[in-house]
Amino acid sequence: MASEKNRRRPLIHWVLFSMRMVLGGIFSFSAWSKIMSPQALADAIVGFEIIPESIVLESAIMLIWLELICGIFMILGLWARATVIVITGMLTLFEIGLISVVVRGIEVNCGCFGQFSEMAVGWETIIRNMVQLVFCASLLYYGSWKYSLDLIVKVRQRIKQGLPGWRSN
Amino acid sequence: MNSKETFLQISALILFACIATWVELQVIGAPPEIVFLREDKLYSHLPAEGVQTSGKDRGEHGSETTTLPTVDKYCADNKCDISDLLAVIYISIGTTKNLFESGEAQFIDARKRDDYVEGHIPYAINMPVISFSSGWPDEIQLLMKELRAVVYCDGLSCDASQLVAKHLVRYGFERVLIIELGFPGWEEKGYPIETGEGDA
DSSP: OHHHHHHHOHHHHHHHHHHHHHHHHHHHHHHHHHTTOHHHHHHHHHHHTOSOGGGHHHHHHHHHHHHHHHHHHHHHTSSHHHHHHHHHHHHHHHHHHHHHHHHHTOOOBOOTTGGGOOSBSOHHHHHHHHHHHHHHHHHHHHOOOTTOHHHHHHHHHHHHTTOOOGGGO | OOHHHHHHHHHHHHHHHHHHHHHHHHHHOOOOOEEEEEOTTTTTTSOTTOOSSSOOEEOTTSOEEOOOOBHHHHHHHHTOOGGGSEEEEEEOHHHHHHHHHHTOEEEEEOSOHHHHHHOBSTTOEEOOGGGGTTSSOGGGGGOOTTSEEEEESSSTTOOHHHHHHHHHHHHTOSOEEEETTHHHHHHHTTOOOBOSSOOO
């Protein structure tokens, strides 16, 4: 149903493509800014007072790698739907953490962009996250993966099977 | 795209991240452990071995105090020398006053800026935890590694001094101290207080 509507509204492909690039860019940049100093992110996470200190460093490193992998996959459009779901999960967890910090009145830097993040967690950070969640929801709902590796792979598979190309999907 | 395929891809993404995490931890190794101890004569009525639970005891004046092991006890139990450890030591107000008068220490206020401006130990530099979030704060250039670094916040109910102390140890300070009762303990004794922005 969504793909039927998409064919009649080509503009939405470009909007969704932009959202995909923005999300992929944000996550890739975020991971790149932290990858050389995971301890800094670990310290920021300690400030949130949510995760036990004994596993904070491991959690920080895992988060950085997940951000990087998802960011790159998102830009390339590889396993795009799965990547959006993982990113949605991460953003949801971040949002819960951010709201919890603001409500408890804890002054802490979110550590989102490593050395480039100087702002304390506040409502601006929460709203910024919400916008990204809206992007994810849009991508999942419309399911448009224009200019993605997934689409290229799908078309080639169909051609190999002797089926018509993507315009007939 | 079917759900099973999506589920497998999600699992694969998480697995890649786990593998990368494991590899990085093998490469960087475990960070050196920073040990928190208390000076030997701090509230001597407490047992030297500390208390097994995470609770806090009441000191002489009804204030809370730490139950960390003393330096001597820890070194005896672990057959080590204090010089081999990355240790942060909790000190009493009396020791703090001695260090203040001797000029052998530099004081770091780990509280928020507003609290620092309202009142702080004279010549203390304000470095709240958040100032370390984007790398080393500019104020750290004002510190000298030859002098002891004494960190304080609002006493045992406040974690800021511990977090700042860890950062200073990682920066390279060999012996970092924390005032156990914090600024409230200093103020209660009627010792000198400075207000305003200070030097930093």
